[in-house]
Amino acid sequence: MTQSKVMVAQGGGPTAVINQSLVGAILESRKFRGVERVYGAFHGVRGIVNEDFLDLTQETTHNLEMVGETPSSALGSTRDKPDLAYCQEIFRVLKAHGVGYFFYVGGNDSSDTVRIVAEEAIKADYDLACIHIPKTIDNDLVVNDHTPGxxxxxxxxxxxxxxxxxxxxxxxxxxxxxxxxxxxxxxxxxxxxxxxxxxxxxxxxxxxxxxxxxxxxxxxxxxxxxxxxxxxxxxxxxxxxxxxxxxxxxxxxxxxxxxxxxxxxxxxxxxxxxxxxxxxxxxxxxxxxxxxxxxxxxxxxGCVSDVDQREAREVGEKAVQYAMWGAKTGSVTIHRTGFYSVDYQLSDLNAVAGKTRVMxxxxxxxxxxxxxxxxxxxxxxxxGRGMPDAYRLRSSNFVERILHKDRPWTKG
Amino acid sequence: MTQSKVMVAQGGGPTAVINQSLVGAILESRKFRGVERVYGAFHGVRGIVNEDFLDLTQETTHNLEMVGETPSSALGSTRDKPDLAYCQEIFRVLKAHGVGYFFYVGGNDSSDTVRIVAEEAIKADYDLACIHIPKTIDNDLVVNDHTPGxxxxxxxxxxxxxxxxxxxxxxxxxxxxxxxxxxxxxxxxxxxxxxxxxxxxxxxxxxxxxxxxxxxxxxxxxxxxxxxxxxxxxxxxxxxxxxxxxxxxxxxxxxxxxxxxxxxxxxxxxxxxxxxxxxxxxxxxxxxxxxxxxxxxxxxxGCVSDVDQREAREVGEKAVQYAMWGAKTGSVTIHRTGFYSVDYQLSDLNAVAGKTRVMxxxxxxxxxxxxxxxxxxxxxxxxGRGMPDAYRLRSSNFVERILHKDRPWTKG
The missing domain is CATH 3.40.50.460 (Phosphofructokinase domain)
Structure with a gap:
């Protein structure tokens, strides 16, 4: 069996734009001739070990675009934090299905899972690209300027x-x-x-x-x-x-x-x-x-940053590009250029996995x-665009009091 | 002194569109030649008895439009529920300032205040129009099809x-x-x-x-x-x-x-x-x-119904029209016509005041x-327009299991 299948999954807490990353990875994968099927696992790594897969090669582009704009993880998520044995089981299932490309959208726990699965593939001399796609509302992934979501x-x-x-x-x-x-x-x-x-x-x-x-x-x-x-x-x-x-x-x-x-x-x-x-x-x-x-x-x-949506889509797309052009493992990271633009890199999983960034x-x-x-x-x-703004009445034109001339102003 | 001034105030819990009603009342009042000044009282009836007034005749139309789109009461609000003595004090202040038109944006407590103040004016043979402009997120005003906010x-x-x-x-x-x-x-x-x-x-x-x-x-x-x-x-x-x-x-x-x-x-x-x-x-x-x-x-x-904004503006505008064309007292009420449009009426305050509508x-x-x-x-x-919609991945294309053929589907 050739490793011509793509597996994508979502882990951790949902975000408003996590489906943009999913859709970016699916649509970009479907452009590559060598890709036979794009699978999605329900509920992250748990769906992988349970073999609960959806064939996303058969989903319409139009529905994928609508799902991309819908908040929360469309494939479902999980709080499971796989240990070595769990990761070995993930690898066993991916291998059984002839998966050659594994994309996992998640935070720093998820990036650690990707790292261990990648190591298992190397040990088994199995050709598997394992790429971590970043997301977290906490913004606590190191290396990144900020994180989608x-x-x-x-x-x-x-x-x-x-x-x-x-x-x-x-x-x-x-x-x-x-x-x-x-x-x-x-x-x-x-x-x-x-x-x-x-x-x-x-x-x-x-x-x-x-x-x-x-x-x-x-x-x-x-x-x-x-x-x-x-x-x-x-x-x-x-x-x-x-x-x-x-x-x-x-x-x-x-x-x-x-x-x-x-x-x-x-x-x-x-x-x-x-x-x-x-x-x-x-x-x-x-x-x-x-x-x-x-x-x-x-x-x-209904309260989403268009910048966030675009970047979440792009990290999904870039993950697939890196994998298809030969990268075996890594985490897609966001880097700020100018005021304001971003560029993407594939960073070492060891630099990202299991670390927490603070203010x-x-x-x-x-x-x-x-x-x-x-x-x-x-x-x-x-x-992003269209941030609302709050306006006040200008409070300079007070009316002179008639009955209570000596009372101090209570507002202004 | 002629009764050529307008007094407008806001009471009760703020809403996302209560300032549309305020702005509707101010702008419409400023169109009438007989109106010498438009006053706004800070913090509802409390601001009236304290004589904390802003001269809104001097506010720019542009800033009023921006305030109209800003949620929460721009004049401030109050939880005071005036009794008879309190209402008599309100009337005394309105009279001292030569106010001929009193508009109060609020819920059913506020409509009761308007009712009592109107009675005081009649007792004193003072020419005062007292109009209640409806608002409440609870939608609990009787007579109305629904309530702005x-x-x-x-x-x-x-x-x-x-x-x-x-x-x-x-x-x-x-x-x-x-x-x-x-x-x-x-x-x-x-x-x-x-x-x-x-x-x-x-x-x-x-x-x-x-x-x-x-x-x-x-x-x-x-x-x-x-x-x-x-x-x-x-x-x-x-x-x-x-x-x-x-x-x-x-x-x-x-x-x-x-x-x-x-x-x-x-x-x-x-x-x-x-x-x-x-x-x-x-x-x-x-x-x-x-x-x-x-x-x-x-x-x-940033989450407002355009229908709500428009209607909140209109009830403010209608209140002024009713008063200027001779109505002495009443509550502006909203009535549904067709699917979907509304019409406004001036209803008896006794029909609205102090009553609670339930589902x-x-x-x-x-x-x-x-x-x-x-x-x-x-x-x-x-x-209103632009309600968001949520999309799912179509879950019909399950992938056949290889390692766990007998396990039941956990999702779908």
Whole structure:
């Protein structure tokens, strides 16, 4: 049997543009004469070991284009993190089906899987190209300038905070929004991109790259609130104290919240609720509200960056090109050129696999509760065309009071 | 002093299009020669009694157009519900400033304020037109076919569930999304408008118009999960048991969640978290996730229905027309004509004020956990142009297994 088949799969958390990468890989593969079939595995590596394959050679180009514009993994995904034995089983199945090209769209765990499968193929002297196609809303892949999926999630977060800031202006108080990102603060930092005026929220941004101190947090919230009568806060779900303990754990005790092991501490609204409670307790501010942005961040339909879509398509296409022109293994990486354009490279899997990128220091303000203009300059072009903008009534033309001449202005 | 001034204000929860109504009222007022000034009060009725006014006659038309497209109340809002004495103070201020036309954009509480102020003017034999301009994401104003603000919030909820359904398909489990709406289920019901295939979520929808039973709920979730390996649920924040007690209260006890009066039970993620916990406890399903859509529903920037924008503008414009052509009091109401168009009327404030509209029975399925096609037909035209659509890979072309010929298909 010749190795003339292509296998493509998607792993990890879905993104708004992960199907662009899938479609890029499928359509590009179908252009090459040597490719007999393009297979897609359902639910990532688990679908491979289960032999749950769809023949994508028979899918229409038109439907593929529509699927490309649809968020979340169209082949399904998996949280499985294969060990050596699992990767050997993947290789066994790929070999049995005469697969010569394996493309896996995913984050750093997925890139590690690709790396091990590639090693198995070399050991077995089997001709298999194994290419990792990057995606993650966390933007935590090293080597890359940024990662497909992040720009669209960032745009959602920026637009969400643009809206809650306006809402908080209309009905003042404290608002806490919890954003995804356990180790890397890129997505939380994106909340700042909807700011226009100096008093716009988020007024405070707390990232997992810095230690979080509950007392300082409450003090800083109160400072902003006392100054401008309201305060919008963006908090990463991954905030932790100086010893690395998640804040959600210590807070759960601090507000005397008895959980009996019943209350799930992640993937829920618990952190936002606890932060709201601690602000109320420690500052005496009454109107304090919390939201957890949750799954909407990575799968909302209708809030996508066109730059992200294009790049996600291109990394899928480039992966196939690299493989077809002879590359045996690697990870497609994105590199910024000019302001703004990108170029792609095939990087060594060992440089990417299993590593986590965090926000560089120059993206984080010295106060540890805000981002810098360097980060704004980095993120803005990724958000793409048609970013909405918020407008205010100009508040210069106050009307002279008649009945209460001595009362100070309460707004302006 | 002649009554040649216009006063406009915004009350209650902000919406994505409430500024269209404001701008409609301002621009239309400025067309009439008899109008000397157009004033806007900051933070609704509170701004009136405080005499915090902006002279909107001096605002540029261009900036007003941009503000019109910006979500949330540009003049600020208030939760104050004026009693008689408060309304008398409003009237005293309006009279002192020679206001002849009072326009208040708000929900049913606001319409009641307008009604009382109008009565005060009549008692004092003061020539004051008092017109209520409707808005509310809850869609709970009687007389109206629907209310400005609801269509855009409905579109956000529909798009949000379209996305989480795709996410849940990729990584199967149970997903519970809690939607705003304490007494009326319209917004929660809107979650169904992103469904395309029969197995698409939300598979179950729980509305405050029906009593909620925790055991039946868990049974129904398990049924769907057992049938299709996943389940997406939309729940109104206002669900209650047969005695009218909010479910959040009874659940908080049921999952042995000690709150010491510390845990806020509304405006937080608590209900979603409690429902997730009770599903885990009672069904044994492992991957159960909950989100509370929160403030994003009413203020998200960049997810607006063009139909909603247009109608919100028109009710503002019509309010001024009614007043200028002689109406003394009333509420602008929206009436559906054809499929799809609307007409406006000036209705008696007594017919609107202080009443709450809920979902009619023919919009709710007999199972009490879904909506009907009658509701789909009602809501679809309100969502406007450019609704996104979700596409799937066609799953008919399975690849024959080689290593595991006897294993059943796990997906398809």
């Amino acid at each position: 992040f720009p669209s999630a960032a745009r959602f977060v920026a637009q969400a905070f643009m809206g809650v800031n306006l809402d908080n202006w209309a009905l003042p108080g404290v608002y806490v929004g919890v954003v995804m990102g356990r180790h890397s603060g890129f997505l939380t930092a994106a909340s700042a991109l909807g700011k226009k005026f100096t008093d716009d929220g988020p007024n405070l941004i707390y990232l997992p790259e810095r230690d979080f101190d509950v007392d300082r947090f409450c003090r800083e919230v109160k400072e902003v609130y006392d100054r401008q009568g309201r305060c919008v806060v963006a908090v990463s779900e991954g905030i932790h104290d100086g010893s690395g303990n998640p804040i959600i754990t210590s807070l759960a005790k601090q507000v005397e919240h008895d959980e009996h092991g019943n209350v799930q501490l992640s993937g829920t609204g618990a952190l936002a609720d606890l932060l709201v409670q601690v602000i109320k307790d420690k500052t005496g501010i009454k109107r304090v509200r919390g939201d957890t942005l949750g799954y909407l961040q990575r799968s909302f339909v 560089p220091d120059d993206f984080i303000a010295d106060t540890n509760n805000d981002i810098t203009d360097a980060f704004r300059l980095y993120l803005r072009p990724l958000l | 609801f269509p855009s919030a409905a579109r956000f909820v529909a798009q949000a569930f379209m996305g989480v359904n795709l996410d849940n398909w990729a990584l199967p489990g149970v997903y519970v999304g809690v939607v705003m709406g304490r007494h009326s289920g319209f917004l929660t019901a809107a979650s169904a408008l992103g469904k395309k295939f029969t197995d698409d979520g939300p598979n179950l929808i729980y509305l405050p118009e029906r009593d909620f039973d925790v055991d039946r709920f868990c049974r129904e979730v398990k049924e769907v999960y057992d049938r299709q390996g996943r389940c997406v649920v939309a729940v109104s924040e206002g669900i209650h048991d047969g005695s009218g007690n909010p479910i959040i209260t009874s659940l908080a006890k049921q999952v042995e969640h000690d709150e010491h009066g510390n845990v806020q039970l509304s405006g937080t993620g608590a209900l979603a978290d409690l429902l997730v916990q009770v599903i885990k406890d009672k069904t044994g399903i492992k991957r159960v996730r909950g989100d509370t859509l929160g403030y994003l529903q009413r203020s998200f920037v 009619p029975d023919d919009f709710i399925a007999d199972t009490n956990n879904d909506i009907t096609d009658a509701f789909r037909l009602y809501l679809r035209p309100l969502l």
